[in-house]
Amino acid sequence: MITIDKSGCKPFANEQQINSYMDKALKGFDTLESGSGAGNDFIGWNHLPSTITKEVMDEYKDVVSRWQAMNIDTVVVIGIGGSYLGAKAAISALGHNFTAKLSNKGMHILFAGSNMSEDYLAELTDVIEDRNTACVVISKSGTTTEPAVAFRIVKQYIEQKYGMEESAERIVAVTDRNRGALKSLATAQGYTTFVIEDNIGGRYSVLTPVGLLAIALAGYDIDAMVRGAQEAEKVCSERSESNPSIQYAALRNMLYDAGYKTEILVNYNPRLLYVSEWWKQLFGESEGKDGKGIFPASVTNTTDLHSMGQYIQEGERTLFETVLHVASCRREMLIPFDKDNLDNLNYLAGRRVEECNEAAMNATIIAHIDGGVPQIKVEIPSMDEFNLGWLFYFFEKACGISGYVLGVNPFNQPGVEAYKKNMFALLGKPGYEELAAELKKRL
């Protein structure tokens, strides 16, 4: 079970302030649970975990078995935003720090369609050319530019290499139930298809086929991940001040209103880099609207103590930190004894490296409190599938509640259309001629 340690907020707020924000968060929780708030047609994720059936899980595993039987070693997963970050976060967090050697028996997952770098796509083809390749394409509409461009390239490659018939066995679509370009194509070609439900937005979709299929293909235990999310759903659906999602929503809104405008998600494990990126989308896209919202940033320590540490200790005092504390690591590595001891490290000889990492964390929390940076700590027992499922659901729940406390619709993203319209116009897409003329004058 994941818990919140709020002791690092106490030097910055009295009990009364904390209690008043707990009340606000309880109201936000009520709004979410009653389905009475803004964006309530997008809360399908809220009680999703408890509805996931063995049948659905078996469908994911069927794809894994089928592709294992075909000796597929590499899967290109095409998606962007919420159709990319959940799987990327999980596969990074559960995997090996060095891609040179995988820690699991799953297929090698390569992500594409999450950028429009020509070099990236060209280099992707370098990698897959001597691999036995399949593809999962994830897009509700099938027309989002980045994944659509990548899918044209990967689909053409697979069709040319394996022929049209076999390609249909090597491509799986995750898309809308009824509509859209990708749904039409999947039906026409006979691709295996999984559904993105209408009431779950991209950034809340990691526990749907959008995330789970790729995670299963990478060789991880999605049953354990779903069990973790189910546990989290139970704990985080209690109307109680001991509910960690209510606590987190309360504390961060309290700090925001007190002038701490930037939240830095802190981890002490480089594998968690993309958990932070997933979290940034979840909170940034849910709250950053109407001229408000906490700015989400992240650091990976102790690495970034040697880069961002100076700023956090002594820069503008508008920051707070949320520390992800993973209590145990997987491997064992002791600090060796050295008879010459020129580096003066023998006081650590025979002790575990992670003990130093933990001391660095505690040391930093105290130093940053003393420097004027409030601290929230999220206690995570270990970084495995169960706890990661727990963490994903916990953050989603906290985000829905937090958005309601802030007073925004946490489930829309009106601001992402602005650049897209401009882009279509600049690329000469039919129907955007007027805007194109206007923009070209400005450039």
Place this chain on the structure above:
Amino acid sequence: MITIDKSGCKPFANEQQINSYMDKALKGFDTLESGSGAGNDFIGWNHLPSTITKEVMDEYKDVVSRWQAMNIDTVVVIGIGGSYLGAKAAISALGHNFTAKLSNKGMHILFAGSNMSEDYLAELTDVIEDRNTACVVISKSGTTTEPAVAFRIVKQYIEQKYGMEESAERIVAVTDRNRGALKSLATAQGYTTFVIEDNIGGRYSVLTPVGLLAIALAGYDIDAMVRGAQEAEKVCSERSESNPSIQYAALRNMLYDAGYKTEILVNYNPRLLYVSEWWKQLFGESEGKDGKGIFPASVTNTTDLHSMGQYIQEGERTLFETVLHVASCRREMLIPFDKDNLDNLNYLAGRRVEECNEAAMNATIIAHIDGGVPQIKVEIPSMDEFNLGWLFYFFEKACGISGYVLGVNPFNQPGVEAYKKNMFALLGKPGYEELAAELKKRL
């Protein structure tokens, strides 16, 4: 030559405001060039490129040749902060997007000592166990905890595998000229040694052996990189309003004083992720002190348009962006024609992917200006060694100037000691007993 496009600031500032900050930046430039400012014992980097000799470059190449002759395929580079980020940034920016396949004929560089994750170090040993391994250890003192711990482990591994005598040929130290634990060890063991000069701080050290040796081992052309830096030194040392380092220092301080407290460095190429991390250290550590300084953040687009894009478009209006525009890519990949055109992308068929990437960039700049986010654009002809050397020097120069405009010492980092003292105390290091007792009460 790298240039600055300030047109995206003009909707937010009039000519007079811009000119007044140009004057301030010219004064900052004078302070730096005259060596009369705070921290003036750490400006050895300022006119470094023009003093780099063929002899020094040959010493790096000698290590490369020697290790090539030994068929070394993997080099563990141990360092943290400025002893890590420069080489990491360069090797990522110049390399292949997928580590599965290298784009060059150099050695495979693995970084260590930049964190204290036990899993990371254990997994490092998984990778090197079947490789022909050498090590570059970079530390001025030799006692910084992270690199010292990693070096104990890697040194022991190399000594056990190859024997003491051969180990001396497989380890190179980059350290202080005269003093310190690593210098003593290197002398005792007979390691090849390169010097970290006293007047160059870590974050300004990429063009010294700290950065160049690892970049050369990775197979990149350090002569071209140094030529780029030399060109930049010439251009950026002119006392002129057309000097891009003066322009960038002026614009960012103008925006900061106008309430834009967070600067987001934006790239459109995933290979530049660690250039952003290097930049964050450079500016964050130089300016984040005395309760002030721009908060440095970064995004990699178009990926992050689908995560941070909503916040940037419509969140708190305290952001500005600095866009790294790399004008050309290396590879060619065209968007295929599709006879069914279900995704409606045929209007792009036959065009280059990078053309879409560029359109996305221009579209986003306009959308963000319209949303209230000032834009600075850094125009970079291509991402090769020459231009990367140019970029490194340009940012260093701009940072020194910018820090003086802000009114801080851009060359110290007093805030990084706070957590270290706490950590030594918590780890039971001799001499920290009193602090340890105090901290244990607080935990």
